[in-house]
């Protein structure tokens with residue numbers, strides 16, 4: 367683990383209409399760290415995560431990934447949104463795993479994984495995809511269609527797809543929330559394995575025990591604000607803020 | 619237990635039978651006697667109708683047989699197919715463009731698309747065709763030049779627009795308005811998560827459309843558009859009003875020359891239109907089946923497969 371900053375967020379603020387969903391969030395995650403974002407439903411966790419690869423745009427503030435402004439550039443003291451092409455380039459360095467997998471249903475698992483590398487003209491997409499499917503334990507499903515897989519297998523395929531461009535940072539939005547309880551473990555095992563390899567991970571999750579075990583940092587969000595953050599063990603075992611205490615008491 | 623049930627007395631309404639007897643025999647379905655009565659009545663009417671069709675001299679079936687494959691009729695049929703096919707393709711292309719404009723998020727493009735669909739769905743096709751037919755009278759010269767300024771070169775519209783072209787343009791303009799709605803509904807049916815996943819992978823907008831959105835939208839678009847084409851084939855008969863000898867136009871012209879044969883000639887046209895739309899219906903059926911794959915666990919049986927299972931059950 368080196369000291370480079372992987373994710374730097376400053377003053378992140380966003381409203382949907384009059385509803386302020388993110389309210390001046392600052393956070394830092396160093397390269398190689400695993401960060402868990404927790405908080406009640408509607409806290410703004412997904413929105414925060416989506417601003418990190420510019421799926422949602424900030425009204426105020428900025429996001430930097432590995433030192434580079436995301437989705438905007440600075441010009442004479444103001445931030446200007448980047449063009450499509452530049453944003454695409456940035457997104458290719460950031461993996462995203464959705465709660466509902468969002469696999470492409472008309473493509474096989476293998477085609478799902480090779481789609482992005484082909485689009486970005488990476489060498490030997492197929493060989494690499496098969497290695498990734500091996501890694502997440504569904505190599506034998508390479509030629510199946512997403513609907514023929516269990517939820518756990520689909521999410522593992524989605525993780526393989528997110529890994530296909532060899533991202534420096536991977537974002538997970540409640541990766542196990544849509545799964546039957548007995549399938550949660552297999553997906554968490556894959557994420558745990560990723561954490562060991564030193565890729566920076568940001569995981570929105572309700573699996574507090576998992577966060578306690580795997581995450582280096584925990585960020586607790588409520589009402590669009592960052593209420594409390596710190597080393598996972600501190601925040602989860604010994605929360606300082608009453609709202610954090612209440613939330614952890616409820617979900618543990 | 620089994621010895622029990624085999625010696626059990628016949629069921630009485632007032633003495634509840636032992637449980638294992640009730641559970642071991644299949645449920646007897648209710649009979650629906652009225653369905654049989656209705657079937658019989660309809661059958662009698664159908665036979666009567668069929669008999670009337672065949673035996674009534676009014677229809678002149680021998681003349682029908684004579685005309686059915688006459689060269690002018692087949693030429694008309696070919697023209698109908700040609701006009702309908704061009705209009706189907708051009709209408710779909712126009713529809714895709716209109717739908718993309720509508721979904722573009724650019725206010726002016728959306729307004730243009732909306733207005734186009736609004737107008738061309740409102741104007742009756744026959745009115746549109748007659749307008750185009752008189753187009754050469756309205757704009758005898760089509761010219762290329764600066765808008766509102768001098769023209770550099772001009773073409774005579776009557777040279778440019780043969781009657782077939784007028785027919786195809788009219789049908790295509792009309793068809794595009796309907797196709798646009800079909801395409802738009804198809805594109806909108808693709809889950810928002812698919813766009814997000816494609817975005818997150820950094821796919822270009824063109825690639826997203828081509829590889830992710832369109833193939834999924836096609837599942838909704840193709841069957842609906844094939845259905846739309848049945849209407850197009852029939853609507854193509856209106857081109858006879860702009861001097862085109864399509865199937866219907868030919869029949870009308872022949873009917874004027876052979877007034878005694880007008881009924882068999884109309885029957886000839888009817889049967890050919892039925893054949894064309896039937897072919898399309900079969901195509902539509904199989905296209906729908908094809909696109910249902912992957913979305914349904916088991917594909918429903920084809921009519922032939924169903925017929926086979928029914929006859930097997932009945933006569934086994």
Ligand SMILES: Nc1ncnc2c1ncn2[C@@H]1O[C@H](COP(=O)(O)OP(=O)(O)O)[C@@H](O)[C@H]1O
Nearest residue numbers: 382383387405406407408409410411412413414
């Ligand atoms: N596209 C949107 N339009 C309007 N409101 C939204 C939109 N996305 C999210 N919200 C609102 O923003 C708030 C935070 O949403 P979200 O970030 O999804 O919360 P979380 O992931 O913590 O449950 C919620 O109140 C939600 O209703």
Ligand SMILES: [Mg+2]
Nearest residue numbers: 411412413540
């Ligand atoms: Mg969420």
